[in-house]
Amino acid sequence: MxxxxxxxxxxxxxxxxxxxxxxxxxxxxxxxxxxxxxxxxxxxxxxxxxxxxxxxxxxxxxxxxxxxxxxxxxxxxxxxxxxxxxxxxxxxxxxxxxxxxxxxxxxxxGLSLIGCWPYLDKKVVRDHFSTLCYGLWGVTGTMFSNLVNQESFIHDVTHLYANDYENNSKRNFTVLLSSDFEDxxxxxxxxxxxxxxxxxxxxxxxxxxxxxxxxxxxxxxxxxxxxxxxxxxxxxxxxxxxxxxxxxxxxxxxxxxxxxxxxxxxxxxxxxxxxxxxxxxxxxxxxxxxxxxxxxxxxxxxxxxxxxxxxxxxxxxxxxISTSSELLYEVSELESRYLRVLKRVQSSLLIKVANLSNQYKKVCVHQPLPYWLKPLVHSLNVVVEYMGENITMYQCRAAECFARNSASSVNFNLLTDTMDRLLPDRFHRYLHAIINLFDPVPKLLTSSNDPLMIYELGNNWNQFGIYISLPPNSVMYMSAELSKDNITYEDIHLAAHRGQLIPAGLLLDISNLNSCSSYDSQYNFKALSSYSCNHYYYFLTSFFSQIVLPDNTMIFNVMAAVGAVTALLFGFVFNTLTKDWDKTLNFP
Known part of the structure; x- marks a missing residue:
């Protein structure tokens, strides 16, 4: 016992x-x-x-x-x-x-992936992000590896949040986000x-x-x-x-x-x-x-x-009786408003965001574009109207929309952009403070309704977007002409439809993000979850852009010439080897 x-x-x-x-x-x-x-x-x-x-x-x-x-x-x-x-x-x-x-x-x-790392070194975080994509490919059987190829754009959510003109928080984490609508x-x-x-x-x-x-x-x-x-x-x-x-x-x-x-x-x-x-x-x-x-x-x-x-x-x-949806959005490529040409030569990009709630909404629209799609600043137009009424609440054109950007010379300083790429992130705010002391760019008059524009041209991607506060029951229209040039065969998909699918942009609901975390920026990213904070980001609809393919006449001419020479050479050799030389030479 x-x-x-x-x-x-x-x-x-x-x-x-x-x-x-x-x-x-x-x-x-x-x-x-x-x-x-x-x-x-x-x-x-x-x-x-x-x-x-x-x-x-x-x-x-x-x-x-x-x-x-x-x-x-x-x-x-x-x-x-x-x-x-x-x-x-x-x-x-x-x-x-x-x-x-x-x-x-x-x-x-499609498929998307968002992750948070307690690091600020972009290279280290992107390496972990790539490892995560390839690992999820094996776990789920879905091509998450497409999120880190050359044709995909990776959004830095913490960078977008920290660049808000009403936000002075420091970055303690890095949140990356990427999507692919083809899988x-x-x-x-x-x-x-x-x-x-x-x-x-x-x-x-x-x-x-x-x-x-x-x-x-x-x-x-x-x-x-x-x-x-x-x-x-x-x-x-x-x-x-x-x-x-x-x-x-x-x-x-x-x-x-x-x-x-x-x-x-x-x-x-x-x-x-x-x-x-x-x-x-x-x-x-x-x-x-x-x-x-x-x-x-x-x-x-x-x-x-x-x-x-x-x-x-x-x-x-x-x-x-009423819907709980707070934001509606739409992205489309239209005919050019200035030139009577086909869309494959020059077109117009239209981004529409509607605030259906009964309170102000602070949003960030970030649309990545390939380097050969260049938004023209002089054609930029931003309009905010009441929904259902033809009453304009705010409007700006071209350089007027950059009034808030001019509040700091950092936005237009080539030296700052270069140093930002060379120096670690922890030194950026000191560099910006020093350059702001000199302030060589004249400031424009600003109002509380003025937006903060996102406009950056790069070697592989152009970044275009806006930070803006939308009043209740209002809709924003942002349009700009797209110039299409410098396209090479290495950067496009060869297809019969003569175009390319542009990756989806990101709509960040900053107001909802702040309310979920009680305006604690550290909590914003360390404990951020789609289960507890619904609809703090949206993917804008990807759009199909028609393009003019590079001239291919030289390639086909060379192929035709090589084929003709090869055929003539084959005929000559075949005729030489099969010919009856005894009858031809007439030996006695």
């Missing part, structure tokens, strides 16, 4: 040593009817691994214990030395006019995601991805992966959201899962919740929410009854 009791104590002691290493896994599934009768499904999975400090000290130790955390994700996080990173894969654009309010986390078409969330990405989910998507709420038909047939679908360190614990969050057409909705809740039956509970999960979010009436602006514990059999029965009631009630959709 004493031996059995001692053995029990020993087993309990050994188990307690490993208990802290067990991963904490939770899952939740949210269903919401949309205004046209379709439904939105959002699957959230959270995995937290304890005692991460040991992994940081010895990341290659094969004895480190993780039962549910994807080990490849953990090793990639440790290797890249990031504070946090978020990877997004999306397909399709969310249509407010069709589906109503946007999801809490809007995942745009999308497809079935291969879903197969890879199943392998890193608990229970391999065979049991639990995660098995909603076991039947890929709902995901693949959705006209809007998105995947978000976030990894961060919280109190020495490794936290991995994954969100999958997609729409289900009203004609494809199952009769019961179990119809969302394989074999049309409710799956068994995943034994590795400690929490499993189903949320039903729905409007309080057929014409409403507020939502109600009801939660069900999926692990409770009685709760599952109530869930199925509630789902059938909501499906019948909102079969034809509903009407929203």
């Amino acid at each position: 004493n031996f059995i009791f001692s053995l029990f104590i020993l087993i309990a002691t050994v188990f307690s040593l490993f208990a802290s290493c067990f991963d904490n896994v939770s899952e939740s599934l949210t269903l919401r009817p949309l205004t046209n009768g379709d439904w939105l499904l959002v699957l959230d999975v959270s995995i937290v691994s304890k005692d991460l400090k040991y992994l940081f000290e010895n990341p290659e130790d094969p004895h480190f214990f993780m039962d549910s955390m994807p080990i490849d994700v953990a090793k990639l996080y440790v290797k890249t030395k990031a504070d946090w990173f978020e990877a997004n894969l999306g397909f399709g654009e969310w249509k407010d006019t069709v589906w109503g309010d946007r999801p809490e986390m809007l995942i745009t078409n 999308r969330a497809c079935l291969d990405a879903l197969y890879k995601l199943r392998m890193i989910y608990p229970c391999l998507c065979t049991n639990g709420l995660v098995s909603v991805l076991g039947d890929e038909r709902f995901f693949v047939r959705s006209s809007y679908r998105g995947i978000n992966l976030r990894v961060e360190r919280v109190n020495n614990d490794l936290s991995f969050k994954a969100r999958v959201q997609f729409t289900v057409p009203s004609s494809k909705l199952p009769e019961t809740f179990g119809g969302f899962f394989p074999d049309n039956r409710i799956p068994r509970v995943c034994l590795t999960t400690s929490e499993s919740i189903v949320n039903l979010v729905y409007p309080n009436s057929l014409r409403s602006q507020n939502y109600n929410s009801t939660s069900f514990n999926y692990m409770d059999p009685k709760s599952r029965e109530l869930l199925d009854n509630k789902y059938q009631q909501l499906k019948l009630k909102f079969k034809e959709g509903y009407e929203l």
Whole structure:
């Protein structure tokens, strides 16, 4: 008896040593009817691994214990030395006019990656960013490596935030962001995601991805992966959201899962919740929410009854009195306003941003352009109007828009631009302070409505954008002529459509970013999350720019000449070798 009791104590002691290493896994599934009768499904999975400090000290130790955390994700996080990173894969654009309010986390078409590092050295951070992209390529099976090629632009979010004319905070972190609209969330990405989910998507709420038909047939679908360190614990969050057409909705809740039956509970999960979010009436602006514990059999029965009631009630959709969307945006390339030429010779870039909220919005628009697309300053035009009314609140043209830029000679000083590239970031503010003492550029009269322009021409990329405060219910139009020249074959894609897709720009909601962090710039980036701070950045729509291809007549002429000479030489040799020389020479 004493031996059995001692053995029990020993087993309990050994188990307690490993208990802290067990991963904490939770899952939740949210269903919401949309205004046209379709439904939105959002699957959230959270995995937290304890005692991460040991992994940081010895990341290659094969004895480190993780039962549910994807080990490849953990090793990639440790290797890249990031504070946090978020990877997004999306397909399709969310249509407010069709589906109503946007999801809490809007995942745009294509793939994107944003990460935060506690370093200021751009070379070191970019190396870690490249390593992260190639590592995610292996984990997800999606070409995240395209985010660091020559044709992609990497946004420095902290640099944009620090350059705001109303912000005097110091940079303690570096946040990089890049996107690619040509690669999308497809079935291969879903197969890879199943392998890193608990229970391999065979049991639990995660098995909603076991039947890929709902995901693949959705006209809007998105995947978000976030990894961060919280109190020495490794936290991995994954969100999958997609729409289900009203004609494809199952009769019961179990119809969302394989074999049309409710799956068994995943034994590795400690929490499993189903949320039903729905409007309080057929014409409403507020939502109600009801939660069900999926692990409770009685709760599952109530869930199925509630789902059938909501499906019948909102079969034809509903009407929203007001929308929760605060910013609308659009980027397009139009015909030239000054020259009557084709768009492939010269065109006009138009950027539209609308503030639908009832408060002022401070935004930053940053549009990267290839070096051969050059915005012309003398054609710049910025207009802010009331929505629905032809009342102009602010307007500036050409050099007038740079009035706030002229407040500091740094913006126009070639020496400063050169020294900024040579000196480390920690010396920049001292350099700017010294140059401002001399101030060789005359200042222009400024007002509180004047914007701060972004205009920088580079060897590979031209940066164009604006910082501006938008009044409630207003819309901003910014346009400029685009000059197209100096294009070479090495810098474009040869294609029959005679054009190139320009990378998407970035719309940074500075007001929302400040409110999420209570104006604490250090918190802004160290703990920034799309789960807690929704819609603090948007990707502007990428646009297709028609171009004049370089002259290729010389190439084809040379090829034709070489082909003709080769054919004549072949004919001469063939005729010489096959000719009957005896008859030709007429020997007796």
